[in-house]
Amino acid sequence: xxxxxxxxxxxxxxxxxxxxxxxxxxxxxxxxxxxxxxxxxxxxxxxxxxxxxxxxxxxxxxxxxxxxxxxxxxxxxxxxxxxxxxxxxxxxxxxxxxxxxxxxxxxxxxxxxxxxxxxxxxxxxxxxxxxxxxxxxxxxxxxxxxxxxx
Amino acid sequence: xxxxxxxxxxxxxxxxxxxxxxxxxxxxxxxxxxxxxxxxxxxxxxxxxxxxxxxxxxxxxxxxxxxxxxxxxxxxxxxxxxxxxxxxxxxxxxxxxxxxxxxxxxxxxxxxxxxxxxxxxxxxxxxxxxxxxxxxxxxxxxxxxxxxxxxxxxxxxxxxxxxxxxxxxxxxxxxxxxxxxxxxxxxxxxxxxxxxxxxxxxxxxxxxxxxxxxxxxxxxxxxxxxxxxxxxxxxxxxxxxxxxxxxxxxxxxxxxxxxxxxxxxxxxxxxxxxxxxxxxxxxxxxxxxxxxxxxxxxxxx
Numbered sequence: 003x004x005x006x007x008x009x010x011x012x013x014x015x016x017x018x019x020x021x022x023x024x025x026x027x028x029x030x031x032x033x034x035x036x037x038x039x040x041x042x043x044x045x046x047x048x049x050x051x052x053x054x055x056x057x058x059x060x061x062x063x064x065x066x067x068x069x070x071x072x073x074x075x076x077x078x079x080x081x082x083x084x085x086x087x088x089x090x091x092x093x094x095x096x097x098x099x100x101x102x103x104x105x106x107x108x109x110x111x112x113x114x115x116x117x118x119x120x121x122x123x124x125x126x127x128x129x130x131x132x133x134x135x136x137x138x139x140x141x142x143x144x145x146x147x148x149x150x151x152x
Numbered sequence: 153x154x155x156x157x158x159x160x161x162x163x164x165x166x167x168x169x170x171x172x173x174x175x176x177x178x179x180x181x182x183x184x185x186x187x188x189x190x191x192x193x194x195x196x197x198x199x200x201x202x203x204x205x206x207x208x209x210x211x212x213x214x215x216x217x218x219x220x221x222x223x224x225x226x227x228x229x230x231x232x233x234x235x236x237x238x239x240x241x242x243x244x245x246x247x248x249x250x251x252x253x254x255x256x257x258x259x260x261x262x263x264x265x266x267x268x269x270x271x272x273x274x275x276x277x278x279x280x281x282x283x284x285x286x287x288x289x290x291x292x293x294x295x296x297x298x299x300x301x302x303x304x305x306x307x308x309x310x311x312x313x314x315x316x317x318x319x320x321x322x323x324x325x326x327x328x329x330x331x332x333x334x335x336x337x338x339x340x341x342x343x344x345x346x347x348x349x350x351x352x353x354x355x356x357x358x359x360x361x362x363x364x365x366x367x368x369x370x371x372x373x374x375x376x377x378x379x380x381x382x383x384x385x386x387x388x389x390x391x392x393x394x395x396x397x398x399x400x401x402x403x404x405x406x407x408x409x410x411x412x413x414x415x416x417x418x419x420x421x422x423x424x425x426x427x428x429x430x431x432x433x434x435x436x437x438x439x440x441x442x443x444x445x446x447x448x449x450x451x452x453x
Contacts, residue, residue, distance in 0.1 A: 011197040013294035013394055014190070031374050044208065045374035046383050069384060071204050074370050079200050081387070083294070 004038045008054065010063065010080045017085045018054060018061060025078060026053040027070055036072055043072040047082065049129040051136070062088040062140075064133040066126040091134035099127040156437070159430045163423055170419035176239070177412035184326070184405035190291050191323055191395075191402040198395035201388050205339055208371065208381075216378070217309035218385040221338045225314040227260050229282070229307055231300075231336075231393070232274065233320035233400040234267035235408075236287050243407040244269040246331045247319055251277060254317065254333065262313075266300065266397070282307075291401070294394050301390040308337045320396045321403035327410060329403035336392055339385075 005021040026035040028050030036043075047068045054061040068082035103124035110116045230251065234244045251273065254261050263274040267287040274281045285300045308316050315335055322332040373380045 009196070009200070011200055013194050013197045013391055015193040016196050029374055030379075034374075041372060042370040043372045043374065044204070044380055044384075046380055069204070069380070069387070071207075073207070079204070081197060081201055081204065081391075083387075 005056075005076065006036065006038050006040075007077045008080075009078070010052070010054075010065075010082060010085055012068075012082045012085050014084075017063065017082070017087070020054065020056055020061070022054050022056055022078075024055045027065070027080065028052070029070065036070075036078060038076045040072045040076070040078075042074045043070070045070050047080070049126045051129070051133045052080070052085070062133060062137045064088065064091060064130050066130065086130070088133050088137035088140070091130060093131070093134050093138065096127065096131040096134050100124070100131050103127045156430060156433050159426055159433070163426045163430065166419050166422050166426070170416055170423070173412045173415040173419060177409060177416055180405050180409040180412060184402070184409045186291055187398070187402040187405045188323070188326075191398040194395060194398055198391045201391045205384070205388050208384075209339060216381045216385055218305060218337060218389070219339065219381070220311070222311045222314055225312055227262055227313050228254060229264060229304070229313045229316040230254060230261050230279075231264045231266065231304065231316070231318040231396075232270040233318065233397060234265075234269035234273065234287075235400075235404040236268045236289060238269075239411055240404055240407040241411045243321055243329060243404060244273065246329075247321070248273055248277065250319055250331045250333055251279070254319075264300075264303070267400075292394075292397060294390065297390060297394050297397060301386065301393050304336065304393070305386050305389055313337075318393065318396050320400040321407075323399045323402040323406065326406045329407055334392070334396065336389060339388075 005023060006025060008018070008020050008022045008025060009016065010018040024035055024037050026033055028048050029045040030048055031045070033050075034045070047065055047070055049066045050064075052061075052063045052065050054063065064086050065080070065082045066084045068080060068085075071079045071081070073079070103120065106120045107117075107124055110120050232247065232251065234247065238244075251261075251263075261279060262282045263270070263279045265271050265274060265281055265284045271281060271284060283303055285303075288296060304316055307313060316337040317333050317335050319331070319333050321329040324330050
């Protein structure tokens, strides 16, 4: 089979479980695309957009860090800290989160550790908003078999 | 008759209690469903995280402080997870014999408590409590356990602990909760005593791997092994603790639901019994009165 057996899980739930044709995800060294029969790989993820492609549909998912593990034999597992489908992100609330993070950034620049935390939060919320905006025009009624909802 | 009044009062009292236990049963049933769902949906993550580290364990260098095995250390850290509130039957006290098991030889065990009852257990068994983390009465998110996870990783990195284990009630089903000890750190030793099902997966997986990949490590690390491990290790500890907390939560709610159900049923039985006694007494009284009246009439004739 020329597909990837893919699972995206967060501590709270399984976000996607699908057979994929290709998978693009943001790692510390940049965006990578994994095709079937990829060699074993473990990489850390950075906040950004994950594009999972099946033969029929496309999934755009925001991940806010985590790990990707490619097992030999076309099996890919992503352990994400948090992940949301683009249609799950509420743009107004995401915008508010960005504003809040920006404000925190201005207030808490004294302490290095806190600053690192706040800037990471800003990065996360910005990329989240970007993903939501970029795909806002898409139909939000994807109910593929792989989509898990609570 | 005073006996009858007493019985009537008791029936009323038990009825009131039954109302309360029934309400508590409903509440915990709702909470139980939530907790069970959360537990089951997060099992995937913690199992996969566990698989990942087991796969990697043979290739990694042990430069990461969490990968070390501190053979000279004399202490064992025990994280005890309990409920905050009572009315859960023997759920919390079942953990005590398990905790005693850890105690042996020269090893000193120190306790990190989570949940109000954990402290009682530690005091009863004369254990030294090094830290106490408050338990929140809601479904926690993975962020809520950062302080606990941080404390654990730092304590272990300091080299004072031989191992860190976690003691909790594993959620098997609504009726069955199993007191469980799980070793969190070090990873290497834990790998040999991993659960049977994940062991199975690993071995079959390793076999395929040998056929396909001939070089030493089947994995490329990006950016490099050290960096990845530094990120990964604390995450794994977190996910294991998080999962244990969820399991313990689900166990607590299930145990409480079952206890309250039993209490409601027991109250029903008791009311039935008392009502029967009451009716017998009442009937007896009526019979006595009737025979008195009849006797009086006969005397007059």
